[in-house]
Amino acid sequence: MKKSKILIIGATGSLGYHLAETSLKFCHPTFALVRDSSFSDPIKSHKLQSLSNAGITLLKGSLQDEASLIEAVKLVDVVICAVSAKQTLQQKLLIRVIKQLGSIKRFIPSEFGSDPTKAKICELEDGYNFYAPKIEIRKLVEAEGIPYTFISCNFFMKVLLPSLAQPGLKSPPKDKVTIFGDGNTKGVFMQESDVAAFTINAVDDPRALNKVLYLRPPGNVCSLNELVEIWETKIGKKLERLHVSEDELLEKIKEVEIHGLHRPYL
Numbered sequence: 001m002k003k004s005k006i007l008i009i010g011a012t013g014s015l016g017y018h019l020a021e022t023s024l025k026f027c028h029p030t031f032a033l034v035r036d037s038s039f040s041d042p043i044k045s046h047k048l049q050s051l052s053n054a055g056i057t058l059l060k061g062s063l064q065d066e067a068s069l070i071e072a073v074k075l076v077d078v079v080i081c082a083v084s085a086k087q088t089l090q091q092k093l094l095i096r097v098i099k100q101l102g103s104i105k106r107f108i109p110s111e112f113g114s115d116p117t118k119a120k121i122c123e124l125e126d127g128y129n130f131y132a133p134k135i136e137i138r139k140l141v142e143a144e145g146i147p148y149t150f151i152s153c154n155f156f157m158k159v160l161l162p163s164l165a166q167p168g169l170k171s172p173p174k175d176k177v178t179i180f181g182d183g184n185t186k187g188v189f190m191q192e193s194d195v196a197a198f199t200i201n202a203v204d205d206p207r208a209l210n211k212v213l214y215l216r217p218p219g220n221v222c223s224l225n226e227l228v229e230i231w232e233t234k235i236g237k238k239l240e241r242l243h244v245s246e247d248e249l250l251e252k253i254k255e256v257e258i259h260g261l262h263r264p265y266l
């Protein structure tokens with residue numbers, strides 16, 4: 001089967017780089033839309049050089065530059081966007097361009113987390129809702145009749161596993177561990193490289209057309225209690241368990257301001 005031509009937006013980013021690498025590895029003609037500023041950033045330009053050596057076509061442009069979006073979208077069959085969560089709504093112009101050109105076989109917007117329509121939202125007094133922009137983009141894509149796949153991959157391993165889901169820690173605790181709720185709720189923990197592999201495999205798969213693709217490899221599904229037990233076996237020591245109920249956790253979340261803009265979510 002002929003491989004679709006893929007445009008990646010966000011190829012200098014954390015997930016986007018894996019997507020670009022994987023697209024090339026799976027022999028898709030691959031293009032990346034890159035902002036000018038990335039070429040002068042030492043880390044990002046190193047990534048771009050490496051992708052360029054592997055055969056990617058680099059196109060200058062941005063989500064705010066309509067002409068660059070039109071030129072880039074015209075070249076491909078599939079668009080994958082991997083901008084960060086706080087840039088979610090910046091995809092609106094891209095969606096308009098995809099709609100106008102009408103040639104894209106599959107659009108994968110920047111979602112790559114919990115299903116925003118199913119996630120349990122922590123209702124905050126200031127009305128902040130982490131998932132609202134992702135839901136808005138889903139609705140817009142569906143309303144415009146653009147062929148899509150939404151990737152629902154839950155947590156990247158790098159987010160919670162290094163600290164065993166302990167806020168404020170960078171490595172797992174050695175003495176005391178906080179268990180949230182009863183500790184039995186299952187989480188899904190994915191490597192970004194695996195998320196990229198599933199995503200690139202989905203672009204030409206008719207089963208994923210206009211669907212949410214849930215990534216839940218059975219070996220990646222684990223509760224906090226199970227994680228703590230694995231860690232205790234590894235270090236040969238039992239940890240003291242402190243318990244925080246769901247209500248207490250919600251109260252604590254309301255008191256915390258993370259990175260000024262980003263509120264935590266459940």
Ligand SMILES: NC(=O)c1ccc[n+]([C@@H]2O[C@H](COP(=O)([O-])OP(=O)(O)OC[C@H]3O[C@@H](n4cnc5c(N)ncnc54)[C@H](OP(=O)(O)O)[C@@H]3O)[C@@H](O)[C@H]2O)c1
Nearest residue numbers: 010012013014015035062063083084085110113154155156
């Ligand atoms: N499930 C999880 O645990 C988890 C964790 C983290 C992220 N995510 C999700 O993964 C997705 C990607 O996040 P990330 O952390 O990988 O992002 P990131 O590392 O911050 O990278 C963002 C990329 O978007 C590019 N970009 C930003 N604004 C742009 C614009 N206006 N025009 C063109 N390109 C632009 C950046 O390019 P420059 O080089 O020009 O800055 C960069 O390449 C998001 O949907 C996020 O919510 C999920």
